[in-house]
Amino acid sequence: MDKIKIKNLVNGAIEENSSLFLIELNFLPDNKILVVVDGDKGISLKECVRISRAVEHNLDREEEDFSLEVTSPDIAQPLIVKRQYKKNINRTLQVKLIDNSKIEGVLKNVDENAIDLEWKVREPKPVGKGKITVVKNKTIPFKDILEAKVKLLF
Template sequence: MRQELVKDLLDKALEEKEGLFLIDFEVKGDNQILVVIDGDQGVSVNDCIDVSRAIEHNLDREEEDFSLEVTSAGVTAPLLLPRQYKKNIGRKLAVKTKNEAIEANLKDANEKEITLHWKAREPKTVGKGKVTVKKEAVIAYSDILEAKVMITF
């Protein structure tokens, strides 16, 4: 299986489906094609079907047998691209860096970093008890080991 041909077909399919973008693509040795996509507005089953058909209908099974799997990035999958962070602004994330783990609301995301906001209870500077303080962290993508959207019910 020519990986370049499949990648070209995939790129063309994604160009036609504005708002969708590639998360992962792999052609395994046994001609198993795996594609993971995401979308600025999410991914529907029909989006996966359309991308699958755009690839499958342009490959000849008589020439080479293959299997094709097109899936969306799962809700529990880690965020990998700045574009994924941008679509999740306003949602709560669990972010792990080398030094800490933070559960906070994603306030902003650009091409270099994210900005998180959260509230914490800290001891008062004077007297007993605790006070609620607003916290903010700006974290470069290069410092993020893993980030996931926290699902709340």
């Protein structure tokens, strides 16, 4: 299987829509090709079919049998590429850091090197009894993130 040709076909099909981006391209056993694509505003089934056809119609099944799956990312899977973080600004993320600590907060900003999270906590009042709600912020470099997932809220 010509992996370079397939990669070029996938990239060419994705480039036809500037809001789309490749998350994953895997060549699995038994000549299975898995393509995971996302978009800045999600990806429609129609776009997945278009990408699949663009790849399939340029490969010869007589030459080599294969199966091709073009899909959107699973919401329960960790974020992989930085563009996924940008897509999820103002959503709640669960972030596991390389020191195995965890932070949950609303994604407020993404740049080339880090993300900014914001969350609220109840803390004792500086003076007197009771608690107050305090807004906390933290900038987390990408190099410190082991895994980040969008928290599903129902």
